[in-house]
Structure formats: C-alpha cells, structure tokens
Amino acid sequence: MPYVRTGAERLAADPALAGGDRLGLITNPTGVLPDLTPTADALLAAGLNLTALFGPEHGLRGTAQAAGAEPNAVDGRTGLPAYDTYESSGHSLIDLVASSGVDTLIFDIADVGARFYTYVWTMYDLMSAAARLRLRFVVLDRPNPLGGAVEEGPPLPGPEFASFVGRFPLPLRHGRTAGELAGLFGLDVELTVIEMHGWRREMTFAETGLPWVMPSVNMPTPDTALVYPGTGLLEGTNFSEGRGTTRPFELIGAPYLDERFAPALAALDLPGVRFREAWFTPMFHKHAATPVRGVQLHVHDPAAFRPVLTGLSILHVARTLHPDDLSWQGPELFLDRLWGSDALSRCLEAGGDPRELCPPPGRPEGSLLYA
Template sequence: MIAIGIEELCRLQPGWIKGKRLGLLSNQASTDRNLTHSRDLLLAAFPGQLTSMFSPQHGFFSEKQDNMIESGNSTDPTTGLHCYSLYGQTRRPYPEMFADLDVLLVDLIDVGTRVYTFIWTVVYCMEVAAETGVKVVILDRPNPVGGHLVEGNVLEKECRSFVGMCDIPMRHGLTMGELARFCAMELGIDVDLEVIPVKGWRRDMFFAETGFPWVFPSPNMPTASTALVYPGQVIWEGTTVSEARGTTLPFEMFGAPYVRVEEVLHYVEQEGLPGCVLRPLMFEPTSGKWAGEPCSGFQIHVTDPHRFKPYKTSLVLLQALLMLYPQNFAYKEPPYEYEFERLPMDLIIGSKKIRQELEQGVPIVELEQAWQPQLAEYEKKRSSVFLYEA
C-alpha cells in the first residue's frame, strides 16, 4: 500500500518537528487517501504548531482559472490562520512571511511537467528559506505521469521564466521532492531541505496504479488523464489554438474553427504517434479562446501510457497546423506568466531555436535527435536525486 508524505509525517512524528512552528504550502488538493486535508491532519498530529499557510497559482481553492489571474492573501476559514498568496502581489515570499515559522512544509501535487508552476513557487520558497534559516520539508507525492519516462529538449537558460527556472526537459520524470532536490543542487540553493518520501511508490507507476483518489490541483487539471497529455498539450497555451479551456476536457481536446481534421490526419500519419488515438470532433468553448464558436479538432485518447509520447505528439500536431494553415495560425502575444516581452511559445518550448525549426518544417525526429545529448546529461544528473526504485 502506498502512503504519501503527509501520511508518513503524521505516522512517524520525527524528532525535529517537536515544538517547531510550522507553515504549510498547499492547496485544496492536498489531501490524504480519505480526502482529509493536510492542514487538518497537521492540526490533529501536532496541535498548536501550525502558524501560517501559503497557496500557489490558482489560489488555495484552485478557483482561479488562467495564468496571471491573481489571488490575494486570505484567512483560512477552517483554522482562522493567515494564508499568504504566492501568486498575487508577489510570487516570491517576502522574508517577513517566514518570521513566525521554523519549518515550511510543502504538500503540493505536481503533474510531471516543467511549465506547471508549483515547483517554481517551491524554488522561490527555498531561496527565501535559505536566507532566513527556515527548514523546508517536502511531503512527497507520486509523479502522476510516472518517474521512469523523460521527454523533450532541456530548457535553455535564455528561456528561463516562471514556467521554467531550472534547466530540465518538459517531462522531467521526478517527484516534487526529487525535483526540489535537483533544483537546489543545480541552482546552488543552500537550504536545509528534507523530503518525506512516498512509501510503496515505484518509478514506473502511473497515477491509476497508486489507488489514490484524484483531486484536481488546478481548475484545468480535472483528471489524471489530463495529466497524461499535459506535457505536450500545454504548448497550445502559446498559440491562438484552443486547448479546450472552457470545456469539460481541457488539454485532452484542442482545435480551432479553421482546422480540417482530414488534412491534419493525412499530414501526421507518417510520423508514428504511439500509444494514442486522435479522435476527430467538434467542441464549443464557453470561455477563453474561440468562446462560443465551434472548433474543429481532436481528443487525444491515451491507449498505452508507457508508449505514449505527449511532447512529440503535440509538437507533430503543432507543426501540422503551422504548415497547413499559415494564414490562420498565430502565436499568443505577451504577456505570459509575467513575461511582457519574450514570445510565450519560446518560454513554453524552452527554446527559440526549436520554435524556429518547427516553423521551417524540420522533421520532429531530427529535433529529437538533436536534443538527445542534453537529455542524456540531464538523465545522469537526475539519477543523483532519486528517492525511488524503478
């Protein structure tokens, strides 16, 4: 049976926590197997020690829909504790926010994708914790898309932003705890960092195999199936193509009024996209891009998660739309995640050069071959922070 970090912390009650003032970085998805929230577990296990709370992008209740929709500081209605928003007036905590705590506990669901911002909030917290002498403890959780598969080009330094502050590929293959260790190592953050590992999790497990209930960590991550496609489908955020926000299947679907599904299928049929089926459909978003307009596109059905390559699949589809509809296709203009000058697509892909090569029609297989040396180097580095066996 799997036991996640918060469950293990409450069971083990390590000596270092006795009498310490605790802060908790979490959101509404930070629950145990019985859907009890972490703050309630901490209140029961360590009464009187929880002093403050913190929330990441989308707010504590995961109610804010899109990027750059901020949430303010609040009072937690359950505990009466102050909850600092780390996606509002600031994304980096002010040192005074840590003034009344000794240990910052982090219990957040990561979805195995570089552009998901929760890890970058953790990086900012680690930097401030290093400055203020606060200990950071990651209450680890499984990587829902597995810890055995990595995919994509490694982020280039000139494309660093709040959707990538450390040089990792799109699908990084680490848990939140491992990723925090990796970032601390690579970015030289001298923080007192500890990880409470997941008991019983293996690297080759997908979320469906964990036996845990899925609680959505952000409003457009409604199911574990969404997480499977997200490492690729998130690229549509850098375009005017709808990633199906404003529908019940965000990221699993995509499209635009000008797409002709037969043309796209013909274009991609030689690429070899294993582990999935592209099912043509129409959808009409109720909000966001193309709201109220019928969009022609696809739903990606993952048939074999071990063979499915989300990043390659979506790059192939992106290049198809670039080549087939040059008069209709457009990139999203800045701002994007507080970057007001650089093209959002470059930040998402993590490389201006690769974006340009996609536009030039360079085959995806050639792009994959070109980034293998950097990916191999990343593989060596990431193995040094592993906490789990395959």
C-alpha cells in the same frame, strides 16, 4: 489494494518527522490524506503547531483560473492566516514569508510532471526564500502522475529563458517527484524530504491507490496530466487547448483547421495515441463561443505514449496544412517560455520540422529517491 503512503500521511502519523516550532504549510486542494482529510487538518489533529498557510497559483482553495490566485485572507476552516505566493519572488516573497513568523516551511502540493506547470517553481522560490531567512524546508513527497521512468524533451538551455514556467534545466517531462526535484535544485537550505513508501517509478497513477484531486481547474483527470506536457505547448499558439471544455488538453483545435487535420495526425502512427476528429465550442478562453474543429487525443498505451513528441507533431501538421493561419507570437512570446528557448518558434518560422528538436526519451538520472 495496496496504496502508496505519501509524505503527508507519514508526517500525520509521526509528527516528529517535521521538526520546527512554528510551521507554515504550502498547499492547495491536492494536499490531502488518502481518506481525503486535508493535510492541514491532519497535522493540526496530530499536534503540530501550524501557524500559517501559503497558496500557489489557482489559490489555496483552487478557485482561480490560470494566471490567477486568491488574496491573502484568514482560512475559515483552520483560522490560520493564508498567504498568496503567486507572482511573488525575490525580496517580495522573502518579506511575505518573514512576516508570517514561521521557522519551517512544509510543501504538500501534487505536481503533474511537466516543467511548465508552476507548482514546483513555487516550491523553488519558497526554498530560495527559506535559504535567505535560514528557515527549514520540508517536502511531503507525492507521486508523479506520469510515473518516473521516462523523461522527454530538451532541458532549459540557460538562464536567459528562465521564468515561472521553468527556472532550472529540466526536460519538459521531467520524470521526478517534488522531493527529488527539491534535492536536485541544490539550494543552500536545510532540506528534509519525507519520502513516500511503496512508490515505484513505473507506476501509473491508478496503481498508487491514491485519490485523484484536481491539481488545478483545468486538470480534471490523470488523463489530462498525461497529455499536458505536449498539448500544453498549444497555449503559446492560436490553437484552443481545450480550456472551456470538459476535456481540456485532450480536445485541441482551431477555427481554421479543415478535414485534412485529423487524418494527417493519424497517418503519423504516433506511439500510444489515436486521434478522433472532434468539433467543440469553448465556453471561455481562446475562441470562446466559436465552433472549433480539431481532434481528441485517445491514449491507448500510456507506457508507449510520448506527449512531447505528440505536441510537436500537432504543431508540425498544423504548420504544414495551414502555414498562413497558425500563429505563435502571442503576448510575451509565451511559446518560447513554454518550450524553454526560441528554438521551437524559429523552427516553425523557417518551416522546419519541430519533431527534430525532441531528443529520444531517456530515464531520469542523478539523485533519485525511488527505484
């Protein structure tokens, strides 16, 4: 089966593509070649002078849960210093990168295609630090597991809602690769994108021929990534989004839901997805050790499926059936940060239909690297 050649594989075969003398690699468990050799090992074996490693949310090894990271340490396999970048930005991140002594930063982390997934914002913040320090920045491009043919949901409307789950006006499902985003951000940094060979925008992840490595502890399969731009919104509510189960973001529910919930979702006849009533007991996170009624999403037509519309439909049905039980005013108004504005929470508060907030899906435009 033909497979996509990633930027990491191309750099390992041609070390001159990187440039620079003292290289720092921003990576996590997804940074591997098709044979599962870690990118750091492959670049060292190719003769590149890696001098530091940098880890994002969840850590360099991927051991931490959401909103967690791993501390600064020495990487046992490579012997390189490993720096934790999570929740560092501005001057603190600039100081951290400066202390590492690198002259080039290389980014090799798989994204999942949703604006509120934090890895592209780690890239954004480190690109900003590189710009201030006059360092080179290299992106080893990887596929968007949702493909690149569709964008869905509204963009971030303005800087007042910018956060680490959205710093740039991207749609919720942005339809771009990390390399395309790096160019789109327009930061004043010497940028090189080592492009993939063989990736097309309509490709499913299975069609890339690449191994799936969990980007984070609650993103176990490509199916999870497919639903995440929609059911990820439930993190900002008192729903369980399935953390603490074996099918996070595919299993969703709440203790107050009744027998009407699954049939009401099925009656909407949403494109590409079916709903099965499901009971589950999260082992941790929201409603831990409490039996929860809800649904499992079964995506039968990925090309037709609209995750953002589906997430809004779930909220609409829950608000309609259980207006006194659904809540979303959690810590730091997290639903507003996930949506990118307070429009969704205001709509729910007024009893409106949040599906009206979702513009028709479109095709990504602008500086695209792939056809």
